[in-house]
Amino acid sequence: DIQMTQSPSSLSASVGDRVTITCRASQSISTYLNWYQQKPGKAPNLLIYATSSLQSGVPSRFSGSGSGTDFTLTISSLQPEDFATYYCQQSYSMSRTFGQGTKVEIK
């Protein structure tokens, strides 16, 4: 199994801050990396697929980058509706593992 490790596990930030979340794979996954946002009591919502492709309807303040084993999700200017938990997920292998999540909280 490919293990996905996110850092940090949680962070506190203010509206307008630039936020970066990191995801590391236990082996190279090329650019087969997706990002999801989950708000309390809701299903996950796809933000980014294939490392850097923005899903339709997702604001442009979200961006993704990376390749191989190291990836980042960046929120350029944090908005009130962005406080949520974010998960990375690899689709390189047939067993499509998630990271443990990063909770973004209000400072």
Added chain:
Amino acid sequence: QVQLQESGPGLVKPSGTLSLTCAVSGGSISSNNWWSWVRQPPGKGLEWIGEIFHSGSTNYNPSLKSRVTISVDKSKNQFSLKLSFMTAADTALYYCARVESFGDYYYMDVWGKGTTVTFSS
């Protein structure tokens, strides 16, 4: 647009088998998509369970593979999850999701609202 709805019993007894169904509306289960199950224990992160293509091809999480069966019913436009030998560790919110593809890239773009399954002794 495609919508997914999970259904199934909320309580499962020790060593019992969980059976959940995901009904697909607004689209065909025979489209060029895989269909997936994901679960989330209370207060914890997401765990991928497995996925199925309408042909019947499946991929499973190795840690659950011995207990999991995912099947598709094209006549009812739905797919199902069976998880045997339930324990307390299987208590979770279970989601079904559509897996979209872009070339070799796969991602879950449509999700059901989830259904809670509790292990009941």
